[in-house]
Amino acid sequence: MPRRVDVYDTTLRDGSQREGLSLTVDDKLRVAEQLDHLGVHYIEGGWPGANPKDDEFFQRAPMELSLGTATLVAFGSTRRARGRADDDEILRRLLKAETSTVCIVAKAWDYHVIEALRTDLDEAVRMVSDSVEFLHSEGRTVFLDAEHFFDGYRRNPEFSLRVLRAAEDAGAEALVLCDTNGGSLPHEAERIVKEVVPRFESAIGVHFHDDGGCAVANTLAGVRMGATQVQGCINGYGERTGNANLCTIVPDLTLKMGVETIPVDRLERLMPVAHHVAELVNIVPDPQQPYVGASAFAHKAGLHTSALARARDAYEHVNPDLVGNGTRFVVSELSGRSTLQFKAQELGLEVDGAALGGVLERLKELEHRGYHFEAADGSLELLMRGAGGWEQGFFRLESFRVITEQREDGRFVTEATIKVHVGDERIVATAEGNGPVNALDAAVRQAIGPSHPELANLHLTDYKVRVLDTAKGTGAVTRVLIDSTDGERSWSTIGVSENIIEASWQALADSIVYGLLHQGEGEGGNGRTGRSGDGRL
C-alpha cells in the first residue's frame, strides 16, 4: 500500500454531470477556490472546447484564481479516429487552455472501440500513442483516463493493457483506470488493480462511479493494491449515482488506513468545504453523508446518549472534530444550552444564565418555524443581543410597499417605497430595482444613507431562497439567507415567512443593522472574526 496518494478532484467536470447540477463560470471559479483551500492536488476544471463555459473558465482561471496547493487540469479526449494529432481540434483546444497538466480519455474496452468509436483496435491504440506523444511534446504533463477499463479488462485484458502500455510509452505520467459504468464490485476492483500495478512504471490512478454502491470501497481497494491517484468528486456528485465521494475517501484513507492525502491539518476543512460547495451548486447537502453530513455524528437513540458522554470513542468511529464536524445530540436541551454558551463566547458577548435560557427558548421556537441560525451568525448575534435587552437605534421601520409590474409593452418595473424614522426624522424614500429585494435595498439606503454614510461600504454578496414544507406549494414557508460584506468582514442573516418579501426584508434589515453595529471594527474587532478569501466557514 502506498504511503501517500494524490487526490484528483473532478467535481467541475464529471461531477457537473449530476442531474440537476448546473454551474456558471463564477460558480466554477468559486468551487475551485474551495478545492484548493481543502488542499486537493489536482482540480479538473472542465473540457475546453466542449462548451463555451469551460473555455471561459480556463481563460479566467489564471487571472482570477491563485491556487496554493492544487494544479489545474484540462480534460479532453484522444484525437479523432483516422486523423492526425497535431491538427486535431480537440487536442488544439486542450492546449489552448494552457494548463501544465492535461487528462485525456481513451477507450479501454474493445467493445466500445468497435461499437461506439467504430474503428479497429490498432487504430484505437494509435489514437492513444499519437495523442499522448503530441501533448507531451508540447510540454504537458499527461494523464490518461482509461475509460471503461474494468469492464474491458474483464473481457479482453490484452487490449485494455495495450492502451495503458501505449500511453506509458508515449510519456503519460499517470494511467487512470476508470469504472465508467460504475458497476464493479470491490473484490473485482481489487483483483484487477493488483494485476495492473506491477506492470507499469507510471502512477496508477483509480476513478470509480457508484452504480453498484461501492465507489468508495473500490477506491480503497485500489489504493490497497497500489494505486497512487484517487479521482472523485466533492459530495459524490456525478452522473447517474455519482462519482466516488472524496469527502468519504479522504478521511477513510487518512484516518483509518494511514495513507497521506490532503495536508493533514486541513482535514478539518472537509465539512465546511463540502457544505460550501453544496451551497454553490445549490444542492441540499445529504444529512446522511459519511463524515460531513449533518447527521453523521448525531445521536438519536436515548440508549446511547448518556453512555456517550462517558466514553465517546465507544460510540463514534472517529472524532468528528477531525473532519470539521461535531457530535450532536438530537432533541437535547442540555447540548443546546452549552452550544449556545460556546457561541456567545465566540461572539464576545456576555450573556447570563437566565438570558441564555430565554435565547434558547426563542431559538427553538424560531427554528421550529423554519429559521436556521447555524447558517446565519449575523441574525443569531442580534437575537442574543436582544435577549440581553439591547435594541438597535439606527432606524425604525414604519411601513414599506413593493410594486412589481409587467407593463403592456412587456417591460418589468419594480419599485419600493419605504417609510422609516431615523432619530426624530421621518423619511419616505422610493427606489427602483431589478426585483423586489434589490428595490427595497435601494430604498432603505436612500432613506437612511444620509445619516449613516458607512452604509455605502456595505454590500449584499449573496441572496438565497429555500422553500420549506414544500407540500403546500407557493403557500409554503420561505427561508431567505442574505450574505453581506463591508470589505473586511462577512456576515449572514436570515428571514422566514410565508411571504418571500417579508422574509427578504427581515434578512435585509438584520444585514444592515449588523453591518452598522460592527462598522469600523475591522479584522481586529470584538465581534465575529472577519472572513475573506476562504469564503464561508
Added chain:
Amino acid sequence: MPRRVDVYDTTLRDGSQREGLSLTVDDKLRVAEQLDHLGVHYIEGGWPGANPKDDEFFQRAPMELSLGTATLVAFGSTRRARGRADDDEILRRLLKAETSTVCIVAKAWDYHVIEALRTDLDEAVRMVSDSVEFLHSEGRTVFLDAEHFFDGYRRNPEFSLRVLRAAEDAGAEALVLCDTNGGSLPHEAERIVKEVVPRFESAIGVHFHDDGGCAVANTLAGVRMGATQVQGCINGYGERTGNANLCTIVPDLTLKMGVETIPVDRLERLMPVAHHVAELVNIVPDPQQPYVGASAFAHKAGLHTSALARARDAYEHVNPDLVGNGTRFVVSELSGRSTLQFKAQELGLEVDGAALGGVLERLKELEHRGYHFEAADGSLELLMRGAGGWEQGFFRLESFRVITEQREDGRFVTEATIKVHVGDERIVATAEGNGPVNALDAAVRQAIGPSHPELANLHLTDYKVRVLDTAKGTGAVTRVLIDSTDGERSWSTIGVSENIIEASWQALADSIVYGLLHQGEGEGGNGRTGRSGDGRL
C-alpha cells in the same frame, strides 16, 4: 460463498433512528406490507416495551397484516445485568409480542461491557446464555445481534467469540455480527467474517452501518466469506449515516454475484417499493441512489447518448428494467441533437430535423442565460412545440401588477392584479396571497378559471428559487422552478430573470399552459408518461 442468503430488514427498528424520520403505527404496518410485497425473509418490527408505538404495532400486526413471504421479528436485548432471565421485564415484553422469531442484542465489545454496561465480562456472557436459553425454551427462534462485534473483535477477539459461543450453545439460530459504529472497512470486515464463520454451526448474519461509506461493500464481503443473513434497511435509512442499503445489496448480490436473495421475479418491485416506502416515511428519495434512484440510469453527457442507442449494455452496468427502473435521457446544453431527438420521441412529438436544430440553438442560448431544462420537462416540451410553430391559445397576458406592503401595524399584504385575454374576452382579476407567486397564481386562476374549469385540478406542489451569478447579490439572475400536478401526472417548469417575480411568472404561466394542454390525458396520454405511485421518474 453461499448460494443464497436471508434478507433481514430492520427499517422499522434501526431505520427509524434516522434523524427526521418518524413513523406512526399505521405507517409501520404499511411499510411492513411493502417489505413483504418485495419478498424479504424477515421484518424486524420494533422493540416491544421500548415505546408504546411498538407495542401497538405487534398487537395489530397479526390482525392487520397477512404476510406472504416474511417472518415478523420482535427486537429486544438480553436480560439486565445481575438479574434473572425468567422475570426480566425486557424479555417478558419480547415474549408478549408473540412473534415466532426474536432478535436480541448483546454487547460483544469488552470496552462496552465495562464502560456502558458497568459489569464484568463473565456476567455479560451469562446474560447472553440465560436470555437465549429462556427465549428458546419459550419456543422462540432466537437471533443474537452481537453489538459492536467488529470493533470488539479487533481488540479482544476472545471475548467477542465467547459471546457468540454462549449464544450458539444456548440455542441461537443466527449470530449476527454488527458494526454498530459503522466505521469498519471492507478488508477488515472480510478478514473478520472469514475467521468467524468456520467456528460456528449457526447461521452468521452481518449488520453494517455506513459511517465509513462502506456498508454495502462490507455486507458483500461478509457474504463472500460465508455470511448467510444480511441485515439492512430500505433506502439505507438509519441513525447517523444510515444502515446498509438493502436496495443496493439485494441487486448487487442477485445480479452481480449470483447469490439468491428475494424471489428473483420480484426484483422488479425494488424501485416501486423503495419509492413507496420513501413516501410513507415522507423523505424525498435520493435521486443518486444506486439502482432505484431517479437518476440511476439517466444519461446526461451528449457524448454517450447516440452510442447508447446502439449498444445499451456498453453504457449501463445492469438492465434497469430488472429493478423496476428505466433508462432516461436528460437534456441540457451538453446534449447533442440525438438526445433531443430521443426526448421528442419520449414526449410523442414529431419534430423535423430543421426544427430540431432550431430547438438546440434556442436551448443553448437559454441555458447560457441560466435556464436549466433538464429540471423542467414541462417547459422543454413547450419549447419544442414552439419550434414546430405551435402557439398556446388558452390565454394571452396583457399585463400584471403585484403589490406587497408591510403596513404600519406590521401586517403583510400581497395583492396581484392581472389583465388577460381569453378568446375575445378581456378579463381583469385581483387576488390576495401569502406572497407574490401565491397571489399571482390566485389571480390567474380567477381570470381564466371560468373558461378553463380543468384548472381546478391543477396544483403547484413545489417552488424553488436559485440565485445565479451570486457575485452581484440581489441584482443577480434568479431561476425559478415550479413543480405541478393534476393528480395523475406531474411536471416541472422554469423561469429565469433578473426579477424574481418575472421569473416566477414565466414558470407559473408554463405550468398552467402545460397542465391545460395535457388535461384529461391521464396515464395513457400521448404526452409525458403519467407518474404516480412511484413518484417521479
